[in-house]
Amino acid sequence: MSEESVILEPSAPLDLRLSESELAATREHVVSFVQRTVDRAGADGAVLGLSGGIDSTLTAHLAVEALGPDAVHGLVMPSEVNTADNMSDAERVARDLDIEYDVIDIGPIFDAFVAAFPGDTSDDRLETDPLRTAAGNVRVRIRAVLDYFVANAENRIVLGTGNRSEALTGYFTKYGDGAVDCHPIGNLYKQQVRQLATHVGVDDDLVTKTPSAEMWLGQTDEEEMGLGYDTLDAILALHVDGPLSRDATVRALDVTAEQVDHVVDLYETSAHKRAMPPSPDPLHL
Numbered sequence: 001m002s003e004e005s006v007i008l009e010p011s012a013p014l015d016l017r018l019s020e021s022e023l024a025a026t027r028e029h030v031v032s033f034v035q036r037t038v039d040r041a042g043a044d045g046a047v048l049g050l051s052g053g054i055d056s057t058l059t060a061h062l063a064v065e066a067l068g069p070d071a072v073h074g075l076v077m078p079s080e081v082n083t084a085d086n087m088s089d090a091e092r093v094a095r096d097l098d099i100e101y102d103v104i105d106i107g108p109i110f111d112a113f114v115a116a117f118p119g120d121t122s123d124d125r126l127e128t129d130p131l132r133t134a135a136g137n138v139r140v141r142i143r144a145v146l147d148y149f150v151a152n153a154e155n156r157i158v159l160g161t162g163n164r165s166e167a168l169t170g171y172f173t174k175y176g177d178g179a180v181d182c183h184p185i186g187n188l189y190k191q192q193v194r195q196l197a198t199h200v201g202v203d204d205d206l207v208t209k210t211p212s213a214e215m216w217l218g219q220t221d222e223e224e225m226g227l228g229y230d231t232l233d234a235i236l237a238l239h240v241d242g243p244l245s246r247d248a249t250v251r252a253l254d255v256t257a258e259q260v261d262h263v264v265d266l267y268e269t270s271a272h273k274r275a276m277p278p279s280p281d282p283l284h285l
């Protein structure tokens with residue numbers, strides 16, 4: 001973590017945990033959602049990217065429960081900014097679930113994109129924003145292209161792995177990891193993703209791993225967003241999704257007004273990522 005970044009947690013975090021019976025109901029709800037979505041699409045199964053992170057691991061577990069291992073295809077898509085540990089965890093998940101999977105090195109595809117771009121794409125520039133984010137988003141979008149190649153070729157749908165915390169803050173790449181056919185765990189805050197993962201039997205080291213988009217070396221979600229998931233989830237649940245005012249949220253969570261404003265800003269500035277691209281109203285000439 002860089003010296004200037006500070007991740008603040010509330011002194012009294014909101015307890016968003018689900019009870020065992022709620023976890024069982026949520027599991028059943030998501031599994032039947034995946035079954036229904038595949039059925040309605042007339043598809044033969046699903047494809048998803050496996051990163052070794054908890055969102056894709058939980059989604060893969062629930063997809064296998066819904067469709068059976070033969071109907072789930074995983075893609076592990078490393079590049080030079082992914083850690084070997086994460087990629088071997090991704091393969092471990094596929095092997096443990098007994099699903100078909102491919103490992104596709106996206107490094108050469110990314111290099112071709114960079115080589116085709118007419119501007120200065122020297123390594124120094126690619127490691128500094130705004131090009132660092134732009135380049136990371138290219139990697140994410142390359143994975144989406146490969147997901148859809150498999151979906152088209154094998155009559156599958158693409159399963160997204162986005163959760164509610166990411167959706168409400170816009171913490172995903174538009175038309176990258178957001179380019180999917182459905183989000184099975186899209187109603188769960190990150191804390192609930194971890195809890196459901198434990199409930200369905202995901203290994204503890206995967207549940208407790210530090211969340212990272214791996215768009216560049218050393219990236220972590222919490223450092224980039226400027227607050228920890230427990231704080232973020234609590235503010236989302238009470239204020240953005242819930243009825244509490246800004247001041248009541250500050251009092252209830254012992255967070256600062258600036259933290260609440262920061263989350264509201266993430267929510268408001270990412271509205272375009274949660275909507276269909278707009279066109280002007282029809283003009284009847």
Ligand SMILES: Nc1ncnc2c1ncn2[C@@H]1O[C@H](COP(=O)(O)OP(=O)(O)OC[C@H]2O[C@@H]([n+]3cccc(C(=O)O)c3)[C@H](O)[C@@H]2O)[C@@H](O)[C@H]1O
Pocket residue numbers: 133137140166170171172173174175176177212213214215221224269272
């Ligand atoms: N108001 C508006 N109305 C319509 N469109 C608007 C817009 N503002 C920006 N845009 C468009 O959106 C673009 C910016 O959005 P986008 O291209 O997504 O790029 P951006 O949001 O800048 O970057 C993606 C963010 O998501 C994070 N991420 C990505 C992938 C995975 C994960 C993870 O958790 O694993 C996290 C990543 O670390 C980064 O912070 C602009 O360049 C513009 O084209």
Ligand SMILES: Nc1ncnc2c1ncn2[C@@H]1O[C@H](COP(=O)(O)OP(=O)(O)OP(=O)(O)O)[C@@H](O)[C@H]1O
Pocket residue numbers: 048049050051052053054055056057075076077078079082143161177210211212213214221
């Ligand atoms: N190297 C990769 N290979 C295959 N898929 C990937 C890779 N990196 C990211 N993805 C896909 O993009 C999704 C979004 O990444 P994200 O980091 O939000 O989720 P995660 O890695 O599953 O969990 P966490 O947020 O805890 O790191 C992943 O769930 C996965 O489907």
Ligand SMILES: [Mg+2]
Pocket residue numbers: 051053054211212213214
């Ligand atoms: Mg990740």
